[in-house]
Amino acid sequence: MEEEFLLVDPETGAPVNLADEVVAVAREQLGLDLERELTGAQVEINTTVCRDVEQARRELLETRRLVAEAARTAGCRAIAVGAPPLGEATGEVTDSLRYRRIAREFGALAEQQLICGCHVHVAVPDRETAVQVCNHVRPWLPVLAAVTANSPFSGGEDTGFASWRSTVWSRWPVSGPPPVFESWQQYEELCDTMITAGTALDRAMIYWDVRPATDLPTVEVRVSDVAATVDEAVLLAALVRALVAQAVVDVGRGVEAEPIPQETLRQACWGASNEGLRGSTLDVWSGEQRPVRQQLDDLVRRLTPVFEANGDLPAVQRGLRLLDGRGGGADRQREAFRGGEVESLLTLLDVDNADRAEPRATAAG
Template identity: 90%
Template structure:
């Protein structure tokens, strides 16, 4: 008889990375002010921000958090500090997956690595004005990490739909809930990964891509779920940056529980469902297009089903983990927000219905959106 998992096995540490777009406070057009925002955040507010590929983006990182409540507190404080730093230099920081207004091309950040990426990948780098949310969850070792990725990958379409937050580009509705996902898919190593039999198999595939020149190094292996390059974690990177902290925390709780369950399953010898990579890619495309209010292929049943129902299936599956690790209240808060007001993409469409730039920027502003959280409709 299998040994029951200890409570600690349900409670791996978690970390969250969020990328934000810097825009003109009146027009909403991206502005290359990252150097100034990073300097003000560090020198005046004591917050260490990360540069991103273009000068119109900045990134925040939580510490290693014992639960999603700690992550929530850190995200709220970091977002407020970034908003303040942006205002200080005369711009605005917004939480959006892709620029809703203006040109979607930015200046590549002046660093050795980013200049090399720009030389090798041309317009792909300049058009990388997209912002994601990456969730890291601790795993025991690399071999386990690879197997955990196999268990997590069937749920990538649902995870992507939860924070879909980029319906616009150039002031026009793209018809997608996550336009960011489509822009991102142009990179040669992106989207859902294949199934890996072992860490050695994973390393061999990575070596092939680096040899082919489609990735400069392992940090450019941009799959939607992967073993992290520098940390003992599994990193899920399928999602748009969330419009609100509540949605970011919901995503973090889902990923944390999925990884915790997967670690236990790997220890018990439970095999992951070997969903073909191309099948998973079709489902992820459908989720990016439709958003949480639509339907896409359920890769476990082989039938098209509403994404909101697939999310309910995932929550039901993981509820024992949420109860054990204390994240269930955060999950319920996030679900109430989604059911009451829709995803970020749906809220953007309502705010921008009459072409009112101010309403859209107020909705996406990382300070205004998260002081008290959006008010739910009765």
């Protein structure tokens, strides 16, 4: 799993370009290998290859705790949020060869990508299988997007979206749900076309919501905001893991994916990012508007045999209880910021919030 976090002023919540300082503290004092991102107000963590979601949960709890400590030492706060809720929604582009090239080619679009997502990787046997697995996963992208929708604010104002990050992200020319692909060759040919057209510099800029990973033998699901809590991140990971596992089996059996039109999926994803789990969006299977929470139930029922087989069902149930009891990340942000209380909002979003709220969670697993 990969999670991106936002660095902000500890009092005002405005983004601060202190990634270099936070990365240095993490590496030199805490032994944590943090990564820089596109802007200087972001950092990224990566788990190891996890054998189950409880391992991922333990790693995320510990790593988030270390990120929070590194940020405090560097004079800022690290928060788990999809887009900056306060201050300017732009950042200084990180001084690296690749990022400077992106800034040069894509202009202000790069500076405005001060957003934080969560990417879940699941191993697959080969590239041909990866393409077919993406076809099977793509109809569920709207539901996956809603699970961690966690960015309702921008510039201190309510955007009306559960995930404002999704709207900002959609400005990239290669983003959103991918088309259906017949083969790896067809996927490669379309990637080559985009690179030739200049809409992507390379395959790493093929920013579809689900794709074969560029450097790993995995399928990568990229549709989600960074989760407000570890348990929501683990729920997302469990859903993606089971979806991919079932898809690999289906591909092996010759089961073809439902070819949901790309534009249909785009409309459903927009609705999910707007409404979050407490709203409704287009159900791509029925063609009707349905509550997103009901669609999540459909997905969980579909995958329950997989959860039971791989031992992930308790983690799924724990995540669902959190969402049903307290609402999603966007809902909790709106509640915390109801009176414009900055500290209440930042405390909610601190990356080690779950670690502080559940001091025995790591030991309990």
